[in-house]
Amino acid sequence: MSKIGVFICHCGENISATVDVERVAREIGGMEGVAHAIDYKYMCSDPGQTFIKEAVKKYDLDGVVVGACSPRMHEPTFRRACAEAGLNPYLCEMANLREHCSWVHEKGEETTEKAIDLVKMLVEKVKKNNPLESIKVPVTKRALVIGGGIAGIQASLDIANTGHKVILIERDPSIGGHMSQLSETFPTLDCSQCILTPRMVEVAQHPNIKLYTYAELESLEGFIGNFTAKIRLKAKSVNYSTCTGCGACIQKCPVKKIPSEFNAGLGTRTAIYVPFPQAVPNKPVIDRVNCNYYKRGACKICEKTCQVGSIEWDKEDEIISEEVGAVVLATGFDVKGTDFFPEYGYGKYKDVLTGLQFERLASASGPTFGEIRRPSDGAIPKKIVFIACAGSRDPAKGIPYCSKICCMYTAKHAMLYQHKVHDGESTVFYMDIRAGGKNYEEFVRRAIEEDTVNYVRGRVARVYEKNGKLIVKGVDTLLGGEQVEIEADMVVLATAGVANCGSEQLAQKLHVSYDPYHFFAEAHPKLKPVETNTAGIFLAGACQAPKDIPETVGMASGAAVKVAALFSNNELVREPIIAVVNRLAPPLYSTCVGCFMCETACPYNAIEHEEIKARDGSLIRTIARVNSGLCQGCGTCVAFCRSKSIDIQGYTNEQVYAEVMSLLND
Amino acid sequence: MEHKGKITDLQSHTGVEVMRCYQCGKCTAGCVLATDMNFPPSYVMRLLQTGTKENYIKILGSNSIWLCLNCENCLGRCPMEIDIPKMMDYLRTQAIKENILHPDSKPIISFHRSFLDSIKYTGRLYELGLIAEFKARTFRVTQDLTIAPAMFLKGKLHLLPEKIKDRMTMKRIFAKTIENVKTENK
Amino acid sequence: MKIGFYPGCSLTGSSREYNESVVAIAKVLDIELTEINDWNCCGATAAHSMNEELSMSLPARIMAMAEKQGLTEVVVPCAACYNRLKVTQHDLKDETKRKRVSEILQLPYDGSIEIINVLQMLEKYGAENIKAKVTQPFAHKVACYYGCLLVRPHSILQFDRVEDPQSMDELIKVVGGTTIDWAFKTECCGGGFSVSRTDLVAKLSGNILEDAADRGAEALIVACPMCQSNLDMRRGAINKVIERPSDIPVIYITQAIGLALGIDAKELGLKRHFVTVEL
Structure with a gap:
């Protein structure tokens, strides 16, 4: 016979105003197996908890039910109290009399009856509860950071500075990401490279960071604290241990007309190349798609030029394996091109640029050394038009969301243009100015008031070329819809920021969720912004949604702290609410028949094959086993199991059945 | 709340949800006749969004709905894919129904009526008849005095109308659609 | 076929x-x-x-x-x-x-x-098949004008690109012509206002004609009778409102192809235009 203690909370008046709590305690007290039932004004308070602790000892309780608020709120509180009194915490359950009852119903007989039912269900359940032990898993104190932009750089440095090892992998030949492409940054106009490149060097020199550039994640297996990452080191065709980075090979390479990714297509590079002069590492790779030798089997000029014999023609991609305890995703974003806009010329006008291309023009390290010049003829544009929301907030052709950074960088572009071309005229077509941020609004006002940027509220219907000019047909909606036509020399489209290419595949490799736009999904939009819903995998920067540099850096540091907190433990303690496959005495061993439907159903790859062997080592049967580190307790396998061999601990079929039957038996 | 009902009617007839418009003005920016209109298309959208009776009547009585050529540039470029041309068709029929007509609508309606009259009896357009009727309706006797003879000389005008055989169906189509509405009105 | x-x-x-x-x-x-x-x-x-x-x-x-x-x-x-x-x-x-x-x-x-x-019929017939029957290449530099009704609404018609369509240009190239890249391919000519609001037609058609002429087109190629009659028959009204009156002819795509196939100008109805066609 069970000895259950029941404790009904008034929650001030939150529950007692609509539920007759005394009656609940009285009626439950009469239930079979209930040894003690009381009500109290604040059960969560210190005196309230003391009631529970004392009752556990006095009545030698083997189960506790607290009828109070949501378990989300106070389950840990009451379970801790039980544990302190010597009762296994998993023998304590909560009936939610507040959110599920008093808050949503009128005062009355029926409300009290519902409260009684809710408690009764939990009493029946707790009779079937088993003591459970929390799960402990070891932690590999080494982090994997994917993506070497400012988010990945910041996260890596922060983790490394807590004394833990970091493996940073970057898809491109150099770290730096989009930030290395930017000219000056809003709202302070400090040079992007000047603040970024010291960090890049720090990453390369940090004793706790192992950097793999030109590398991509091949696969990730395991679970929080215990991941195995397979990393593909793409063949660079250059031996970095001997290469001195002298650059002679680059100068001699005959393939010179490849559009430079770093310059967003506005400049060119060679087939053996370093993306930009400040690259880290500052050593070249050979782009095999464009190299004459790989294309036609002849050339090898770089090999002849190289004094130290570093060219490795036959080098192949290499797959390495690394054990890590946590992963930070920092893969950034991509910028839509100008080509998807029919009305802005399908990308056919050379002087219609993306914002990123304008950054390269304005950058001292860019193809024009910081002079604003037209790609078509090299002339300095005297009239320039910036079009905001080019693709953003455009469900028809682009994306419905706001890309967030464009208002600010467009103001910055117009400002930089005015600073560089004193007699120039700049116009910004905008819909709304979204300048929420420290000193952001002031920055935009400065562009308008001091730098005489002409802001026109309205969108542009079309852009076409005539006599070397770009005719921009816009509108001023603040003048009641007056059409505005500008003969511009250059047009800059604030094209949308979108998820990076390949993010969907990467998310699938890592088993993290992504949103409809293929940005990685955070675990909670407010309270868990850097966590994913896969334990041990964290997010930093624009791979989660478009964001600016300060926000990205903040998020990266946040992710780093989460990793450091994880690494502060030698072992991880997890709730034991996971699936288990039953085990029985021989000769049955288990009711599991080894069909492995559960394996196909499990979204977390938590089902393993367990071989049951006889003493002589011969195989008797293969049954399913749940990896307690990977299992998230979702219960999908339970629904799939045809022989009813899997149960979720704490929510077994038997427990849930008992709850339901308590209602039906009335 | 008569005016709110008008917006609901508009939506049920055309599928246009006026609240989807966020006033970017791209329709107006690209409208070939915006400068000739009392209110350019984005302004019409805003008037509808206010939901007031005064503004609804303002739209019906404007020349905007009559000058819209249904060229559909606005729809092709609208980020919210709002079918302004379809909405204009609807507003035109409403303006006729309510008899709130801008003077600019007169020649346009006269032309449409002449056109429809011409095909109603014969099934096919009789261009000479159309021009004659249009002139009679608008008293523009001298308009295109040089063009018509030139057309005739180049073999572009028939003196007599072409008639289809199944004129009964044509008669029925007109009786059950446009004329049906007219009688309801009366 | x-x-x-x-x-x-x-x-x-x-x-x-x-x-x-x-x-x-x-x-x-x-x-x-x-x-x-x-x-x-x-x-x-x-x-x-x-x-x-x-x-x-x-x-x-x-x-x-x-x-x-x-x-x-x-x-x-x-x-x-x-x-x-x-x-x-x-x-x-x-x-x-x-x-x-x-x-x-x-x-x-x-x-x-x-x-x-x-245009779709001719595309279906096949560019190569047309090319094979060309006897007098249509060696002219022309502006292909599509107007509104061929391409919009794109969601229903699903024909060509909504802005800067190419199908007519392709056909002209097949029969030996060159086409200009211009800005008014799909801007409205004034459509059904030919009789009721000739003033507006003159303005809109004028913009189209001016851009084509400025860019050196010898003729406008069309596939719509309304566009053709506005741009051709209303030339008198148009020339009164534009800065540089123009006499470039406006012919149908079928007439251009007909010429390339060696068909007599009269059979193609080229004598019926208001603006004289000398191609």
Whole structure:
């Protein structure tokens, strides 16, 4: 016979105003197996908890039910109290009399009856509860950071500075990401490279960071604290241990007309190349798609030029394996091109640029050394038009969301243009100015008031070329819809920021969720912004949604702290609410028949094959086993199991059945 | 709340949800006749969004709905894919129904009526008849005095109308659609 | 190649040269055109400006007649008719509308007919096949003007690109011509305002003509009788409002191809234009 203690909370008046709590305690007290039932004004308070602790000892309780608020709120509180009194915490359950009852119903007989039912269900359940032990898993104190932009750089440095090892992998030949492409940054106009490149060097020199550039994640297996990452080191065709980075090979390479990714297509590079002069590492790779030798089997000029014999023609991609305890995703974003806009010329006008291309023009390290010049003829544009929301907030052709950074960088572009071309005229077509941020609004006002940027509220219907000019047909909606036509020399489209290419595949490799736009999904939009819903995998920067540099850096540091907190433990303690496959005495061993439907159903790859062997080592049967580190307790396998061999601990079929039957038996 | 009902009617007839418009003005920016209109298309959208009776009547009585050529540039470029041309068709029929007509609508309606009259009896357009009727309706006797003879000389005008055989169906189509509405009105 | 044919009212009257050129090139290309029996007017702009049910019933009768005749594919050279037929076909996918229209027509209509424009017909016929029959390459630099009704609404017509379409340009290149890249390919000429608001037509058509002339086009190539008549017959009014009066001719794509196929200018109706054609 069970000895259950029941404790009904008034929650001030939150529950007692609509539920007759005394009656609940009285009626439950009469239930079979209930040894003690009381009500109290604040059960969560210190005196309230003391009631529970004392009752556990006095009545030698083997189960506790607290009828109070949501378990989300106070389950840990009451379970801790039980544990302190010597009762296994998993023998304590909560009936939610507040959110599920008093808050949503009128005062009355029926409300009290519902409260009684809710408690009764939990009493029946707790009779079937088993003591459970929390799960402990070891932690590999080494982090994997994917993506070497400012988010990945910041996260890596922060983790490394807590004394833990970091493996940073970057898809491109150099770290730096989009930030290395930017000219000056809003709202302070400090040079992007000047603040970024010291960090890049720090990453390369940090004793706790192992950097793999030109590398991509091949696969990730395991679970929080215990991941195995397979990393593909793409063949660079250059031996970095001997290469001195002298650059002679680059100068001699005959393939010179490849559009430079770093310059967003506005400049060119060679087939053996370093993306930009400040690259880290500052050593070249050979782009095999464009190299004459790989294309036609002849050339090898770089090999002849190289004094130290570093060219490795036959080098192949290499797959390495690394054990890590946590992963930070920092893969950034991509910028839509100008080509998807029919009305802005399908990308056919050379002087219609993306914002990123304008950054390269304005950058001292860019193809024009910081002079604003037209790609078509090299002339300095005297009239320039910036079009905001080019693709953003455009469900028809682009994306419905706001890309967030464009208002600010467009103001910055117009400002930089005015600073560089004193007699120039700049116009910004905008819909709304979204300048929420420290000193952001002031920055935009400065562009308008001091730098005489002409802001026109309205969108542009079309852009076409005539006599070397770009005719921009816009509108001023603040003048009641007056059409505005500008003969511009250059047009800059604030094209949308979108998820990076390949993010969907990467998310699938890592088993993290992504949103409809293929940005990685955070675990909670407010309270868990850097966590994913896969334990041990964290997010930093624009791979989660478009964001600016300060926000990205903040998020990266946040992710780093989460990793450091994880690494502060030698072992991880997890709730034991996971699936288990039953085990029985021989000769049955288990009711599991080894069909492995559960394996196909499990979204977390938590089902393993367990071989049951006889003493002589011969195989008797293969049954399913749940990896307690990977299992998230979702219960999908339970629904799939045809022989009813899997149960979720704490929510077994038997427990849930008992709850339901308590209602039906009335 | 008569005016709110008008917006609901508009939506049920055309599928246009006026609240989807966020006033970017791209329709107006690209409208070939915006400068000739009392209110350019984005302004019409805003008037509808206010939901007031005064503004609804303002739209019906404007020349905007009559000058819209249904060229559909606005729809092709609208980020919210709002079918302004379809909405204009609807507003035109409403303006006729309510008899709130801008003077600019007169020649346009006269032309449409002449056109429809011409095909109603014969099934096919009789261009000479159309021009004659249009002139009679608008008293523009001298308009295109040089063009018509030139057309005739180049073999572009028939003196007599072409008639289809199944004129009964044509008669029925007109009786059950446009004329049906007219009688309801009366 | 066999195909159904809906000429529409304009092609029997003010735009008969379009009809003549379609028929002439069809003959040379061995395309057999079967005219829809006892067809009626599509209702054009007038019908949908005045009454929605009327605007659907008129095209529906045309398509019902074609179905009755056993046609499966119909070419509609007039862009306005093409547009009305396609849009009606789309609108009548709605069950209630279709029921109402069948009630009015008292004719079976199932909406199965493939409606194509003249450019699609020629594309279907095949660029190589046309090229093989070219005897006098159309060696001219021209501006292809598509107007509104061939390309919009894109979601329904699904023809070519919505801005800067290319299909007509491709055909001109096939018969030996060159085309200019210009800005008014799909801007409206004033459409149905030819008679009621000639002033607006002159303004809009003027913009189109000026841009084509500025960029050195020898002629405008069109596939719509309304565009052609606005740009050609209204030239007097246009030239009064534009800065540099222009005498560049406006011809149909079928006339341009006809010339390349060696068909006589008169047979193609090139003598019927107001602006003299000397190509």
